[in-house]
Amino acid sequence: DAGITQSPRHKVTETGTPVTLRCHQTENHRYMYWYRQDPGHGLRLIHYSYGVKDTDKGEVSDGYSVSRSKTEDFLLTLESATSSQTSVYFCAISDPSGHYEQYFGPGTRLTVT
Amino acid sequence: GQNIDQPTEMTATEGAIVQINCTYQTSGFNGLFWYQQHAGEAPTFLSYNVLDGLEEKGRFSSFLSRSKGYSYLLLKELQMKDSASYLCAFRRDSSYKLIFGSGTRLLVRP
Numbered sequence: 001d002a003g004i005t006q007s008p009r010h011k012v013t014e015t016g017t018p019v020t021l022r023c024h025q026t027e028n029h030r031y032m033y034w035y036r037q038d039p040g041h042g043l044r045l046i047h048y049s050y051g052v053k054d055t056d057k058g059e060v061s062d063g064y065s066v067s068r069s070k071t072e073d074f075l076l077t078l079e080s081a082t083s084s085q086t087s088v089y090f091c092a093i094s095d096p097s098g099h100y101e102q103y104f105g106p107g108t109r110l111t112v113t
Numbered sequence: 114g115q116n117i118d119q120p121t122e123m124t125a126t127e128g129a130i131v132q133i134n135c136t137y138q139t140s141g142f143n144g145l146f147w148y149q150q151h152a153g154e155a156p157t158f159l160s161y162n163v164l165d166g167l168e169e170k171g172r173f174s175s176f177l178s179r180s181k182g183y184s185y186l187l188l189k190e191l192q193m194k195d196s197a198s199y200l201c202a203f204r205r206d207s208s209y210k211l212i213f214g215s216g217t218r219l220l221v222r223p
Contacts, residue, residue: 031209042200042215043156050209090155099144099163100209104155 003027004105006091012111019078021108023091025071031094032074033102034058034066036087043090049074081112117214119201124220125191133186133199133217141206145177145184148200150216156200160186188219196221 003026013019023032034046035058045058047066055066063085065077078085088109092102117137125131137145144163148156162168162177162184174187188195198216205212 033210040215043213045210048210094209094211096209099146099161100204100211101146101158101161102211103158107155 004091004093004103006089006105006108008108009106010109012113013081014113015082016080019081019110021076021089021091021110023074023076023105025074025093027093027095027103028071029093029095029103030071031100032068033092033094034064034074034076035090035092036060036085037090037107038087046076046089078110081110083112086110086112117201117203117212119199119214119217121215122218122220124222125188127191127193127221127223129191131188131191131219133188133201133219135184135186135201135214137182137184137201137203137212137214139182139203139205139212142179142182142203143206143208144204145175146202146204146211147175147184147186148202150198150200152197159199191221193221193223195219 005024007022033048035043044060046064049055049068067075088107090107091105094100094102119135147159150156160175167176172189177184198218200216201214202211
């Protein structure tokens with residue numbers, strides 16, 4: 001299994017508070033992704049990174065920002081959490097050394113009250 | 114544009130064979146992926162097809178027809194633990210990102 005961890009695994013926070021989720025990999029994969037998964041919507045790409053300090057927006061990026069200062073870490077920040085951001089968040093990694101198949105972290109369940 | 118479709122739910126019997134279909138539309142294509150996701154867990158990579166034909170991996174096989182924009186995942190000798198969602202995804206030419214379908218929830222009954 002690919003070495004990917006996410007922290008925290010569960011979080012409950014209040015509307016309007018900032019939240020940062022961390023993804024850490026030990027595989028030295030170049031590409032990293034943040035998805036959210038909600039019933040009826042499948043996996044939706046929030047942001048992705050194609051290298052250190054190189055990031056771009058996905059299909060549902062509003063209200064989220066990311067940073068990647070090291071190959072192994074990709075941070076997702078909700079600047080001011082809203083109830084609509086209650087979801088399960090998955091980090092994934094991929095690399096051109098394979099077929100770009102993505103390997104997923106265990107997920108973070110975020111509840112915004 | 115690009116789109117990917119798969120049935121929402123399927124039910125099958127333990128010991129049987131089930132085929133989960135996936136159709137996609139894209140202006141460029143560079144690989145079809147299948148993932149398994151058990152409830153409350155992360156998706157796990159099952160298979161990859163880039164050429165037409167059948168790839169077999171134990172009880173699971175995946176088929177691709179690029180001309181038809183069609184793939185299927187075949188699960189043989191179904192076990193209760195195969196109850197999960199199965200996600201289809203494709204990669205476009207010159208892109209490293211994957212486009213995921215919404216997933217097919219498979220329920221295996223005794």
